[in-house]
Amino acid sequence: MHKHHSALGLATALRPVQPVTLLRPHAAQRAARFFVEKFPGRSLYAVKANPSPDLLQILWDSGITHYDVASIAEVRLVARTLPEAELCFMHPVKAEEAIAEAYFTHGVKTFSLDTMEELEKIQRATRHASDLTLAVRLRVSSDHSKLSLAAKFGADPAEVSQLLFAARQAADTLGICFHVGSQAMTPQAYVEAMERVRQAIVQAAVTVDLVDVGGGFPSIYPGMEPPALEAYFSAIHDAFESLPISYSAELWCEPGRALCAEYASLLVRVERRRGDELYINDGAYGALFDAAHVGWRFPVNLIREDESETRDMAFSFYGPTCDDLDHMAGPFMLPADTQAGDYIEIGMLGAYGCAMRTGFNGFGETEVSIVEDEPMASLYLEDEAEAPVRKPGTVVSIKRL
Ligand SMILES: Cc1ncc(COP(=O)(O)O)c(C=O)c1O
Structure with a gap:
């Protein structure tokens, strides 16, 4: 060397x-410790942002135990690199074979979805497993973010109630997730998305056990200097606390950019x-x-x-x-x-x-x-x-x- x-x-x-x-391993370690210690819930790492095995190990060693994976290759990579990590398959459109391999070979139990077809696919692929965490992805605005994620995914507003109701029947743990777009420049992005979550829960009248606010936490670039991350965490905490969910409901986030x-x-x-x-x-x-x-x-x-x-x-x-x-x-x-x-x-x-x-x-x-x-x-x-x-x-x- x-x-x-x-x-x-x-x-x-x-x-x-x-x-x-x-x-700079020390920088990734510092970011992970920050999220682990200060985010008012669980922080998953969105592997898509940088799948380097060295980085995965640094994050694991710094306390990140859950990983948001979006493809079967990412599932295999993280399972191989961090055998004890908890994997969450958060791509709303997956191959049926990928779901089956993730569930039966790698023990993945958490899946996101935004249509009835995907729900049926997950049920078929897991042979109607009874231990699933299913997170219904809502479509929320990307107006406050530099890169939009508002077009491709997210349940059609007209179908959200029906989807939440059906997912409730199929899931052991029912979640709602969203993504406000990458590099969200204000905590308001999450406050507005949480209002959509509140409306969805009220309209569907279902018990929700998990709210996952996704990624979007910013970094600093020339001309893009966001508020302190603590401001995001406290806005998310306040919005989460005011949701009509059970006392034991969990709060998750899935930062990619901010961690690496x-x-x-x-x-x-x-x-x-x-x-x-x-x-x-x-x-x-x-x-x-x-x-x-x-x-x-x-x-x-x-x-x-x-x-x-x-x-x-x-x-x-x-x-x-x-x-x-x-x-x-x-x-x-x-x-x-x-x-x-x-x-x-x-x-x-x-x-x-x-x-x-x-x-x-x-x-x-x-x-x-x-x-x-x-x-x-x-x-x-x-x-x-x-x-x-x-x-x-x-x-x-x-x-x-
Ligand atoms: C489902 C999901 N979660 C998390 C992320 C990470 O987003 P970010 O890097 O903006 O934190 C992405 C990125 O596109 C994503 O698609």
Whole structure:
């Protein structure tokens, strides 16, 4: 294992040709502890956000015992990596074979659904098991979130009562779940969704044992600075307390982004500069899918031995493939003298970024290093004094895996 004092040290010593994924296990651990200790219920990790086995182990070691899985491959992965973990299959549209394997081979008992067909499918696939937790997914607004999840899933409002009633007959534990959309910028998103839950319970007149508020908890990115997570937790707690549910009902959440965004960043090399466009060695088909396709702005730092004395200017990025779509509009603010051969650290890529990497066009290979410094931004550092100050060239310690 090589050791370096800093991202700069790594860049200078190795001059890496491939992008390098910089992992911060301590950041993922801190986020998990935060949810375990402060969320007023149970926190499941949404594996979709980053299925790395190393990360799964870190979260497990930090107290996350339940995992929201969305495919049979995720079921198998988590069952293999964390044999004692509780798996919850929260994709509302599943293959019947996947449900059967999840239930009979991997002991999965919790499933979400948003139609009568899915309910019947779950019953058939589990041979009418009597120990199921069934969570009916409501369609709620994504108006307060940066990425909508309002179109694809969620029971038709006209069918919610009938579905809750039928699921009540089939379930040992009946739940209601929803997703307010990813990167919800205000706790109000959950307050409004909980009002939908309240209406659904009243209209169906069923006993609900579990309310799962889904994911959507934010991270910090340029131009997206959410309120403290405690404000979300307290709004959810108050809304939950006012629901017409039994005293013993459970509250769950399924954060993906919030648990792992700070876990990873990426060190990339500039291969060419054309005016205000930088051609870098990772892009839309690598870890920067969201930067390309939904205009997500990630924080960036120039990693150069002598700090630049030029002012920042707005750049856009091109990724490495022979493809015009491999373009990230940004703007990414970097010193005006940034040029070919420079290294840039792109932050907050632990959620979704790293998980979506492909091998398209022969690119996609990365090296991986652990670093011990703080992420470029954090929702989990207690006070200002601890908040990361990441100037180019800041000394950090890096271990090579
Ligand atoms: C069912 C479900 N739960 C949780 C999540 C995690 O969401 P987020 O990363 O916004 O917390 C997702 C993401 O799409 C999801 O589909």
